[in-house]
Amino acid sequence: xxxIRIHSRGGQGGVTAARLLAMAALHDGKYATACPFYGxxxxxxxxxxxxxxxxxxxxxxxxxxxxxxxxxxxESVMDVVDVLHGLRKxxxxxxxxxxxxxxxxxxxxxxxxxxxxxRENLVVAGSPILNTPVLGALAKMGVxxxxxxxxxxxxxxxxxxxxxxxxxxxxEMSA
Amino acid sequence: MKKIATGNKAVAxxxxxxxxxxxxxxxxxxxxxxxxxxxxxxxxxxxxAKYIAVESEHSAMAACIGASITGVRTFTATSxxxxxxxxxxxxxxxxxxxPIVMAxxxxxxxxxxxxxxxxxxxLQERDTGWLQVYVSTVQEAYDAxxxxxxxxxxxxxxxxxxxxxxxxxxxxxxxxVDTVELGDFIPPIHLPYAIDPKHPAGYGTLTGPDQxxxxxxxxxxxxxxxxKVIEETEKDFAKRFGRKYxxxxxxxxxxxxxxxxxxxxxxxxxxxAVDLLRNEGIKAGSMRIRWLRPFPKLDLKGKEVVVIDRDYxxxxxxxxxxxIRSKTGISLYSxxxxxxxxxxxxxxxxxxxxxxxxxEEFWFGVNAHV
Amino acid sequence: MLKCTSACAGCSxxxxxxxxxxxxxxxxxxxxxxxxTSVIQGIYPNTAFNVPVYNIAFxxxxxxxxxxxxxxxxAGKKTNVIAYAGDGGTLxxxxxxxxxxxxxxxxxxxxxxxxxxxxxxGMQRSGGTPMGAKTTTTPTGKTDAKKDIDMIIAxxxxxxxxxxxxxxxxxxxxxxxxxxxxxxxxxxxxxAPCPPGWRYPTEKSVEMGKLAVxxxxxxxxxxxxxxxxxxxxxxxAMKKSLPLEDYLSPQGRFKGIxxxxxxxxxxxxxxxxxxxxxxxxxxx
Numbered sequence: 001x002x003x004i005r006i007h008s009r010g011g012q013g014g015v016t017a018a019r020l021l022a023m024a025a026l027h028d029g030k031y032a033t034a035c036p037f038y039g040x041x042x043x044x045x046x047x048x049x050x051x052x053x054x055x056x057x058x059x060x061x062x063x064x065x066x067x068x069x070x071x072x073x074x075e076s077v078m079d080v081v082d083v084l085h086g087l088r089k090x091x092x093x094x095x096x097x098x099x100x101x102x103x104x105x106x107x108x109x110x111x112x113x114x115x116x117x118x119r120e121n122l123v124v125a126g127s128p129i130l131n132t133p134v135l136g137a138l139a140k141m142g143v144x145x146x147x148x149x150x151x152x153x154x155x156x157x158x159x160x161x162x163x164x165x166x167x168x169x170x171x172e173m174s175a
Numbered sequence: 176m177k178k179i180a181t182g183n184k185a186v187a188x189x190x191x192x193x194x195x196x197x198x199x200x201x202x203x204x205x206x207x208x209x210x211x212x213x214x215x216x217x218x219x220x221x222x223x224a225k226y227i228a229v230e231s232e233h234s235a236m237a238a239c240i241g242a243s244i245t246g247v248r249t250f251t252a253t254s255x256x257x258x259x260x261x262x263x264x265x266x267x268x269x270x271x272x273x274p275i276v277m278a279x280x281x282x283x284x285x286x287x288x289x290x291x292x293x294x295x296x297x298l299q300e301r302d303t304g305w306l307q308v309y310v311s312t313v314q315e316a317y318d319a320x321x322x323x324x325x326x327x328x329x330x331x332x333x334x335x336x337x338x339x340x341x342x343x344x345x346x347x348x349x350x351x352v353d354t355v356e357l358g359d360f361i362p363p364i365h366l367p368y369a370i371d372p373k374h375p376a377g378y379g380t381l382t383g384p385d386q387x388x389x390x391x392x393x394x395x396x397x398x399x400x401x402x403k404v405i406e407e408t409e410k411d412f413a414k415r416f417g418r419k420y421x422x423x424x425x426x427x428x429x430x431x432x433x434x435x436x437x438x439x440x441x442x443x444x445x446x447x448a449v450d451l452l453r454n455e456g457i458k459a460g461s462m463r464i465r466w467l468r469p470f471p472k473l474d475l476k477g478k479e480v481v482v483i484d485r486d487y488x489x490x491x492x493x494x495x496x497x498x499i500r501s502k503t504g505i506s507l508y509s510x511x512x513x514x515x516x517x518x519x520x521x522x523x524x525x526x527x528x529x530x531x532x533x534x535e536e537f538w539f540g541v542n543a544h545v
Numbered sequence: 546m547l548k549c550t551s552a553c554a555g556c557s558x559x560x561x562x563x564x565x566x567x568x569x570x571x572x573x574x575x576x577x578x579x580x581x582t583s584v585i586q587g588i589y590p591n592t593a594f595n596v597p598v599y600n601i602a603f604x605x606x607x608x609x610x611x612x613x614x615x616x617x618x619x620a621g622k623k624t625n626v627i628a629y630a631g632d633g634g635t636l637x638x639x640x641x642x643x644x645x646x647x648x649x650x651x652x653x654x655x656x657x658x659x660x661x662x663x664x665x666x667g668m669q670r671s672g673g674t675p676m677g678a679k680t681t682t683t684p685t686g687k688t689d690a691k692k693d694i695d696m697i698i699a700x701x702x703x704x705x706x707x708x709x710x711x712x713x714x715x716x717x718x719x720x721x722x723x724x725x726x727x728x729x730x731x732x733x734x735x736x737a738p739c740p741p742g743w744r745y746p747t748e749k750s751v752e753m754g755k756l757a758v759x760x761x762x763x764x765x766x767x768x769x770x771x772x773x774x775x776x777x778x779x780x781x782a783m784k785k786s787l788p789l790e791d792y793l794s795p796q797g798r799f800k801g802i803x804x805x806x807x808x809x810x811x812x813x814x815x816x817x818x819x820x821x822x823x824x825x826x827x828x829x
Contacts, residue, residue: 230645234608241612377592379600
């Protein structure tokens with residue numbers, strides 16, 4: 001089972017990202033569970049959501065403690081939350097950032113999703129939409145296939161800019 | 176068609192397909208998404224039902240009762256305090272033999288305000304005459320809701336059915352759900368004693384000590400008859416749609432020495448614990464109780480049993496453990512875990528099995544053998 | 546309504562019921578919460594009603610009727626749905642469900658027959674009990690005023706509402722017929738004198754009801770789309786009312802009533818007259 005933890009702030013679309021990721025995994029012929037962690041959720045407060053992907057039906061409902069991958073949609077969360085907490089040895093990190101960071105023992109990739117969202121005019125209520133471009137980045141990292149990512153986005157959102165943003169993120173990610 | 180949905184959305188989808196004529200409901204966390212989705216289905220014309228946005232759960236059930244007795248299909252959904260608030264009317268619905276279907280999103284009871292999963296809400300409804308099923312996946316929430324209508328409305332049953340799903344753990348998580356082409360799986364409703372001004376009758380009039388027990392016995396008789404109806408319905412469901420269900424879901428039980436029993440998502444997570452324990456050489460199995468009413472026949476002879484209760488009856492013990500003890504006469508290890516959404520992992524469950532002390536009770540997190 | 550109900554001797558509710566059902570006709574279903582009318586129907590397997598009666602829990606009449614009305618309308622049926630509840634089931638335990646049903650525009654007629662206490666449990670005080678009246682839970686007389694449910698209903702702005710009194714059965718007949726011509730929620734509040742509860746001889750129910758109107762303790766009026774019309778009997782009482790004592794003294798429940806309370810009741814009558822007259826003039 002592949003376990004992903006997504007860090008974001010309330011209102012940034014972390015929950016939708018988890019849903020899209022689960023949909024894409026389903027299109028890849030896999031099983032998936034997306035769990036938004038519901039607390040006293042407030043706009044702007046740090047939140048986490050989880051995605052589990054497996055070839056077999058998923059039976060786990062408890063929170064992930066040792067994720068295989070951590071996705072950080074908002075770098076500023078790292079000032080207040082230990083995003084590496086429990087990350088498995090050799091685990092992978094995706095960072096929404098124009099600059100990459102080094103984390104000893106982990107593999108980290110980055111793309112400037114915010115920049116892509118702004119370029120594609122994906123802004124809702126003043127906030128750039130990150131949950132669709134992030135799928136492109138995760139496809140590049142091999143979590144899901146690019147075709148399934150696009151299919152999932154199109155199923156949920158009619159604005160084709162979302163697909164373009166995902167494609168841009170896919171291209172921009174360093175090898 | 177396969178899609179990703181929350182447990183709540185899956186229930187709403189099933190309700191839309193079952194097409195009740197009247198839905199009367201009051202919102203409560205974590206059930207809200209069910210009624211929001213149904214209201215959306217009704218408003219957008221995808222569901223030709225009357226949606227009555229009542230002012231309380233007591234009125235939700237009363238309105239379902241008033242609608243149901245005219246012979247139409249009805250549905251409501253609630254959770255926790257909402258269920259407690261309608262308790263008077265849940266008794267009425269069963270006593271009046273009305274096949275109302277209700278989804279209950281299991282949630283803890285106040286005080287304090289806790290919106291997380293617990294089964295005590297529904298277990299306080301055990302003795303009302305409602306059939307109760309507890310589900311463990313989004314798919315099962317959908318499937319069980321569809322089957323609930325057929326079971327409730329069957330003439331050998333004519334009792335209300337409550338579909339229980341764990342708050343947040345199931346109501347709000349997203350999983351794949353394969354929706355079905357319903358066809359004639361749920362026959363049109365026919366209530367033999369529906370109200371009809373052409374045939375005036377008194378419903379629920381004064382009833383003396385020489386009669387009341389007969390009505391109560393009739394409820395029990397139908398509850399017993401419902402066993403066969405449930406089996407037939409689940410069999411037909413499997414034949415048509417390929418997914419099998421039973422009174423319990425047994426996992427690696429045949430050759431097991433020790434069996435973990437739980438309900439809802441804990442019962443599913445227990446299967447992961449069983450695999451862990453098997454790898455350690457412990458012959459474990461999991462038996463997830465799906466139907467609590469009517470209570471299943473459990474074959475636990477020669478097994479050690481660990482029961483996890485996400486509920487409690489103060490001054491007595493874990494409620495499911497008590498039910499199993501009284502029905503089978505066995506001694507078991509009673510674990511109280513998951514109250515108010517307390518996190519319980521498969522590692523924890525495996526731990527309960529490893530350190531089991533048959534005949535004792537253990538409150539997880541309180542760290543004391545009682 | 547058939548003969549041989551199990552009502553008390555002299556029960557004015559059974560008189561009112563006879564006219565309500567006559568006016569409503571056969572395509573009618575009654576929803577009755579716990580109250581004297583639950584008893585009047587008779588004991589299973591018998592019923593004295595010639596229309597279906599759905600008995601429901603104490604606080605649930607309006608909600609149950611609301612579900613029923615919606616189901617009938619969804620099936621294209623015009624069947625009259627009448628919730629028939631006492632003052633306890635209306636002013637007290639049932640007020641939330643009733644308010645909700647009115648707010649939702651439920652197509653039904655809600656009738657409150659008001660005997661000013663919990664009758665079938667042996668006369669405990671209710672929100673409808675007038676000040677000064679003795680009940681088993683106000684043994685020295687109620688110290689609080691009667692709740693004005695009509696004002697509360699009026700605040701929901703139903704298309705039609707009216708008061709009536711069991712002593713004027715033809716007036717009940719007309720008002721029920723009229724109420725059932727409206728779509729949406731309508732309300733009828735019937736004063737129902739109660740011989741054992743009010744402690745007067747059984748043959749005096751009609752007289753008691755008439756005295757209530759003639760002294761001004763009970764005012765007959767209609768409110769149609771907000772327009773108030775005071776009934777001729779109450780108009781007459783407003784011109785010249787009988788002394789309140791004529792109404793109070795024959796009733797055991799007011800025996801030994803404090804003269805100061807009588808004064809308060811009189812002030813309330815005067816205030817009521819004044820308010821309704823002003824409303825009638827303003828809406829004319």
